Amino acid sequence: MNKKSRFTLGLLATVSVIAATPACAQEQWPSKAIRFVVPFAAGGANDLMARAAAEGATKALGQTVLIENRPGAGGTVGADIVAKSAPDGYTFLISAAGVISNSMIKKSMPFKDDALVPVAMIGLAPSVIVVPKNAPYKDLRDFVEASKKGNGFNFATAGTGSTPHFVAEILNVKYGAKLQPVPYKSGSESTTAVLGGQVEGTSEASIIALPHILHDGKFKPLATTWTQRISAYPQLSTAVEQGFPELQIAHWAGVHAPKGTPDAILDKVAAAVDKAMKDPAAAAKLKAVGIEPVGGTRADFVKFVDAERKRLGEIVKAARMQEK
Structure with a gap:
């Protein structure tokens, strides 16, 4: 075999190894602890839902899911950290409504909306x-x-x-x-x-x-103000029931990931969160304090986020909520 042939074969082998590496990494995922970044202080609704999801996901994925609280700027500080993290499946954002509305209202944002992609709905208060x-x-x-x-x-x-x-x-x-x-x-x-x-x-x-x-x-x-009565306080009627059909809003928590995170990993995280929210013990614990577990598929959450972006965007414009 001449030098040119050996060089060509070596180059092909190198390309094959490089091409196979992402697939191999996905198959081995998760091989270390996963981080859920909560963009608010500990103890609030977003944080409590994050911890419930992390506990369930830890069991489902076989790796520890750690909570990291990074509050500030209405959730933007924590969201920015995740948006700029490597899309390797080890860093996720516990998102809230601000991940949709902040860019509509704030004068400037440190990242673009598409830098974060919807993964799963956890629940809502x-x-x-x-x-x-x-x-x-x-x-x-x-x-x-x-x-x-x-x-x-x-x-x-x-x-x-x-x-x-x-x-x-x-x-x-x-x-x-x-x-x-x-x-x-x-x-x-x-x-x-x-x-x-x-x-x-x-x-x-x-x-x-x-x-x-x-x-x-x-x-x-x-x-x-949600579509259904609160499990822990069912005697309180909804705004919809009282004649305000467009007043449907809640303090929700979901999971977003850095753009470019492999779909296979996103699907596994979504399935783990869904399983956690459907666990009877976890659901009962959340409902007792006024939180409604949701879960669902990745497609369900994408649909929810898109609908909220359109609906809230209309209110932002009509009420002129943008920062001066």
Whole structure:
């Protein structure tokens, strides 16, 4: 065999090895711990859902799934870390509504929307519209009608683009309410504002609102804003039931991955999360604190994200929610 032939064969062998490496890596995945980046502080709805998903995924995948809390900028700090991570199946984002709406509202973003791809829905904490316990409103319709008089009501939010902000603007745009969003740094601060009487109301995740409804009685609930009643508090009617069919929004948590992560890995993660959410013990634990487990396929979550992007985008434009 001459030198040219040996060189050609060697080159072909090298190319074959390189081509086979990604496939081999996928077959061996996961061969080390997987990281779930939570873009919010520990203890909130997003974090609790992440931990439930991580526990179930650890069992399903046979590798430890670690939680890393990286809060800041409405979830953008953690999302940016994942968007710029290697697409090797070892780093995922525990996403929330901000992964859809932040780019519509913020002046600038450190990454493009398509840098993150939807993988799986974990679950959601239905939002609950609440007012102080001594407020005179009996339900959401009563509250909205009262807001139309005079200067309207102040409505606490967890910042621009937060779920409570969208609740207020949907009621304003779709139903003629006069709610002035008042941005606070967090849901806990806006909750304190309602309890202290600084604002007329707010919308908060069920996991935060229910203790103040069921245990200390400091909140009066007016409606839940998801499509179904809360498992842990079924006596509270939905906004849809009260005549507000377009007020459907929740504090949800899902899994997103860096663009370019192999489909085979994404499908395995989606299946692991779905299995975790369908585990009776895990589901019961989440429902007890006001969280509804969802799960489902990767296609289901892609459909959900696309629908939310269209729906929330319309509200952002109509309410002029963009940062000045």
